[in-house]
Amino acid sequence: MDAFYASVATRERPDPADVPVIVGGGSRGVVLSANYLAGAYGVRSALPMTRARRLCPTAVVISPDFETFASVSASVLENFRRVTPLVEVVSLDEAFLDVRGSTRRLGSPVEIAEHLRAVIHDEQGITCSVGGGRVGVGGQAGQPSGQARRGRGGAAGGG
Numbered sequence: 001m002d003a004f005y006a007s008v009a010t011r012e013r014p015d016p017a018d019v020p021v022i023v024g025g026g027s028r029g030v031v032l033s034a035n036y037l038a039g040a041y042g043v044r045s046a047l048p049m050t051r052a053r054r055l056c057p058t059a060v061v062i063s064p065d066f067e068t069f070a071s072v073s074a075s076v077l078e079n080f081r082r083v084t085p086l087v088e089v090v091s092l093d094e095a096f097l098d099v100r101g102s103t104r105r106l107g108s109p110v111e112i113a114e115h116l117r118a119v120i121h122d123e124q125g126i127t128c129s130v131g132g133g134r135v136g137v138g139g140q141a142g143q144p145s146g147q148a149r150r151g152r153g154g155a156a157g158g159g
Helices: 003-010 049-055 064-085 100-106 109-126
Strands: 020-022 031-034 059-060 089-091 094-098 129-133 136-141 147-149 154-159
Touching: 003 020, 003 031, 003 059, 003 064, 020 049, 020 154, 031 049, 064 089, 064 094, 064 109, 109 129
Parallel strands: 020 059, 129 147, 136 154
Antiparallel strands: 020 031, 089 094, 094 136, 094 154, 129 136
């Protein structure tokens, strides 16, 4: 979930592609997000920036652009609503979808998940993990691209 902000912040900046990235600001601020490379050093969201910089001194620090985050989130949610009107938004980067009514039109929950992951990657340049459960499929944008399946059902989530 936290990698959504780092993924969006770096998608148009190829320079920090293979280095740790921290999204946050100021010496007195906190980490909004960190990519997985920074996470390996122990950098997590809500960590004070001074501590994050001590843990990972080589990280590239990017100031958050909340307007862009909101725009990307709105586009991702629009893709979800094309699949089903039953979307429960948890945050900018996470939602749950009930896709049971969409399977006749779009295929199995796994096929719907694959479709959503591909569309989000193509349109937004970020990855989206999708997991399934007894109620359906769920996921988060900015996660390592993948799927998990638990039980059967037809809800999807992501953000």
